[in-house]
Amino acid sequence: MQWILHDIPIGRNIQNIRVRKNMTQLELVTKMQLMGSNMSRSTLANIETGRRNVKASDLKALKIILDVGYEEFFED
Structure with missing residues (x-):
């Protein structure tokens, strides 16, 4: 039996959410x-x-x- 692992693009999902919330990387990092x-x-x-x-x-x-x-971070 062969298993095919499919990684979920968490990083891309984070980016999409950040952009949707109209935040720059710097704004998000500052809040973090x-x-x-x-x-x-x-x-x-x-x-x-x-x-x-x-x-x-x-x-x-x-x-x-x-x-x-x-x-939302784990959507494929």
């Missing part, structure tokens, strides 16, 4: 830093392009700031 995250704009860019994974604590902050449910 106010919540205690040490994410930089370049880190966010790398997450959005799939070059870096997002930490669970940062995903929680993104959920709050972007005012979305977790399921």
Whole structure:
């Protein structure tokens, strides 16, 4: 039996939600830093392009700031 793994584009979903909410990367990162995250704009860019994974604590902050449910991050 062969399994084919299909990754969910979490980074692209984060980017789409951010753009839909009319936020720049810098605006989002600034709000995250106010919540205690040490994410930089370049880190966010790398997450959005799939070059870096997002930490669970940062995903929680993104959920709050972007005012979305977790399921929106995991849409395929």
